[in-house]
Amino acid sequence: MQRHFVSYAPRFGSYKEPRPFLVKQSPYYWWWLALTMNEEYAKLCEQQQRQRASTSRDSFKAQPEMLKVYGDWGDVRYDGDRYRAFCDWWRNRVNTNGEERGVYLSAEPLRGVWTHIVEDGERAAEYAEHDDWLVIAVPLPQQRRYVDKSINRLLKKHLPSEHGKRVDPAEHSQALYHLSKPVLVKRLERALTLYELKHSQRGKRMSNAKLADTVGLTTKPSQKRMANEAVDGRAQKNTVATLVSRELRYARGMIARAGVGKFP
Known part of the structure; x- marks a missing residue:
């Protein structure tokens, strides 16, 4: 199942030769690039590389938040074409599901169940007791126009729309890493x-x-x-x-x- 992004996910045009004008349209690219410019993070990457290559100890100590980022983002240092480097970093498979790193870090969690018909009485009772569900009973002999009006009235009461706000605003994202606010x-x-x-x-x-x-x-x-x-x-x-x-x-x-x- 395809994961959903709140913000614009990167497009590459070609994985071997990514097109810069496509890549630069995504804020996730600029997030990655900003991290590559972080000197403290670069020191951490260097330290981790040395520790993997030998048993030598390093005096550099990164803050816990940065160590957490390193565990998720890995070594973002690169040589050569930055757009190709970002493409390779984004598409690197990282978890047991074989997800790309960029998707794993930035996409919204998969939603288990969407709107559907419940044909089991016990299951309907479970939904009725759950705060995250709204159970509606529809008499099938009723005319469609009256059903629509009734459902709209109930949805307005229990599921009010947020006028003037973006759908899935960045600050409401459930992704592991998401923008703190919409950006230009x-x-x-x-x-x-x-x-x-x-x-x-x-x-x-x-x-x-x-x-x-x-x-x-x-x-x-x-x-x-x-x-x-x-x-x-x-x-x-x-x-x-x-x-x-x-x-x-x-x-x-x-x-x-x-x-x-x-x-x-």
């Missing part, structure tokens, strides 16, 4: 790309304005500023610096939380 993938991409760029040799030589421009981080001038013929260059520079700092702070938070099993 473009924001994840922008923040983590900026973080990578900032910490690269190339980024160290770039101004905030150039960094912002590279990741598409722009500011919309206010009506007052648009009315002025001359824009205060220093004010603009400060605004850009503030935006870059905000995105970097968001990226650092994502990377840190990924190490303890939370995102974003």
